[in-house]
Amino acid sequence: MKLSILDQVPLTQHTSTRSAALSSGLQLAQDAEALGYHRIWFAEHHNSTSFASAAPEMMAALALERTSRIRVGTGAILLPYYPAHKVIETMGLLLAVHPDRVDTGVGRAALSDPNYAAKIASLVQELGASHATSNDEPVGGVWVLGAGGSSAPLPGTLGAGYVHGHFLRPAGGEAATAAYREAAAHAGHRAHTTLAVRFVTAETEGRAHALAEALLLWRVRKDFGQDGPIPSLKATAGYHWSDSERARAEQRSQSLVVGTPARVRTQLLALAETHGADELMLNTLTSDPADRLNAYRLIADELIN
Incomplete structure (x- = not known):
């Protein structure tokens, strides 16, 4: 099971400036490489x-210069905004400098x-x-990201x-990934199926759920039109939830895997199996970058090391 990271480069109450958030994201690339992602x-x-x-191809370029082994890419370039030739030239440039280490993810x-x-x-x-890739990677290092399922066969x-x-x-993800694999088989291509999952973990169940509570508070606020940084544990602990917020948090929790590392490992592997995924791409959002790195380290210990 390959293990990878999708970083949204969050603004948080710990990294409140864009400069701090971007620096944290680039450091995460180096840490992810060291952890074996x-x-x-x-x-x-x-x-x-x-x-x-706002420019994942720029983040990828900067991260590639700071790493030597890990594959780096975009997840995703929002393709409707750009001409195809611009994306080809930009990502082709990165591939020319870093052969077979660049992924072009689009959505x-x-x-x-x-x-x-x-x-x-x-x-x-x-x-x-123009750019050869290993047999373990899709043609040209190109990936399509989807959630609704309509784009899966393409x-x-x-x-x-x-x-x-x-x-x-x-x-509905099981149907989407099955449709993708069926289309690949019919066309004579090897399928490369990845499942992107958001998780929260810590050494204890209590701390994991406290971190999840902060993430859910951010998500609920965003749903109700209050976009902003990921709140800290301190801010969440003193927050008084309304009934409608609690109901929305319960709904949003269905897309979140939470618990101790062993518990999260079991849930992640079960999701990978039901979706026929040969790779898990993980995402976690915490205010403190130390908690984010700790989560990735704990899961690496469970699934990589």
């Missing part, structure tokens, strides 16, 4: 007061793009023709990898 990707968010990275979020499929086909064709027909966002939509 297979890859780390950076997300793309615009006009956000929760996340600091569309809720954006509409009638040329979406054609753009992905161009990426696979051009990057695949990467299978093209030879690209597919990442299903369980943390965005926990229900």
Whole structure:
């Protein structure tokens, strides 16, 4: 089971400036390499007061220069915003400098793009023709990220990898990943199935749930139009939840794996099995970068070391 990281480069009450958040994200790439993670990707968010990275290809470039082994990529470039040739040239440049260590992950979020499929086909064709990848990676290092399931068969027909966002939509992922693998098999391509899961862990059950409470408070506030930094444990401990907030937190908790490392390990492996995933891409959000790194270290000890 390959283990990877999706970093959203969070703004938190500990890393309240974009400079601090970006530095923390780049440090995480170095730490992830030392811990044995297979890859780390950076997300793309615009006009956000929760996340600091609006240009994942730039974060990838900076992280590649700070590491030597781990695969680095985008998770995801929001393809509807850009011409395909711009993405090909940008990511091709990184591949020329760091051969077979760069992943081009693309998605569309809720954006509409009638040329979406054609753009992905161009990426696979051009990057695949110009930059050889190992047999363990999809053609051209191209991945498609999805959550609704409608885009799942497309990467299978093209030879690209597919990442299903369980943390965005926990229900229905089994059908999406199955549709991807079926499309890949029909087209004669090897399937590369990854499941993106959000988790929270710590040495004790109590601390893990306290950290999860802070994450859920951020998520609930965002749902109700109060976007902002990830709150600290201190801020969460003194917070008075309304009934509607508690109800929404219960709903959001369905997409979150929480507990001690052993408990989280069991749940992660079960999700990987039901989704037919050969790789887990993990995401956690905590105010203190030390808690974030500790979570990744604890799970690495369970699933890598």
